[in-house]
Amino acid sequence: MFDNRDWLARHVEEAIDPDLPIIDAHHHCYAVPPKPIFPSYPVDALLADKTGTGHNIVATVYVDSQITFRSDGPEHLRTVGGTDHAEAIAQEGIRRGGRNAGVCAAIVGHAPLATGARVREVLEAHKLASPDHFRGIRVRTAYDPDAPFNEDGYPGMLGEARFREGFAELAPLGLSFDAWLLHPQIGELVDLARAFPETGIILNHIASPIQIGRFVGKPAEVFADWAAAMADLATCPNVFVKIGALNMTFTGLSFIGRDRPPTSEELAEKQRDYVLRTIDIFGPDRAMFESNFPVDMLGVSYGVLWNGFKRMVKDFSESEKVALFHDTAARAYRI
Known part of the structure; x- marks a missing residue:
């Protein structure tokens, strides 16, 4: 199992603006990672980051990784185990009290929308598993022929009739949709958002700009294409965006492979163009920061990551900072 904590410990920083309230809008939590390249991130590690880095993390949003399934019961409801897992973490935070409380204050699970209207039973089961915290679902639709991690996505998935039949079940239940896709797919999300204007959509990871395969050596072209597509998406008022998840090799913006981890100054310098353009396009009232831990832990420590974000918007x-770090996430996830 991969563990880079010794590498991350080579650079530690005190928290900048430690009183600024933060909702970490996207993280996972697992003792056994879904892939061997990711570090383990059990409950105690999550709570240590929430409480021990000097940043004022008042709440967090759990996003399912599709690895914590129910071991019994109807097969089609076993994915609800992700919400069972997150609700148990939320209750553990409440039990421990103090700064531990507020973990998993909102929960995003998984449901197979491509099964059509039958997915409603799964959605209702999620709500029963966490009446106070369950807010919506994510389907990992990320796909590109040059990407090595094509998860559950495939070409045209967001436009399929069966997928949209399932998607139509979200709004009547008051649920939102977290979208993870790659920057060449943004146009597909525009079409979906316009077809379902009453459904709240939260774009993950600023649409994951990729600089691998046919995009290698073309950073300016990637940025221009990404920015134009994001501007089109921003015309959909039902769409929010999460800012983060840039610390992986496929983005071309990470520090993975160096002999020491990045400082927050280095992080801000390398990633600010994407971050600031996202905020310029969507505005602070529709953009929120995320850690994407422990995935982004491959390239940066939790405390340095939040310092990097704070430097980018110094x-x-x-009021704009409070919106980006707290209020937008609170509104999008009803925290």
């Missing part, structure tokens, strides 16, 4: 007003 010239913003206090």
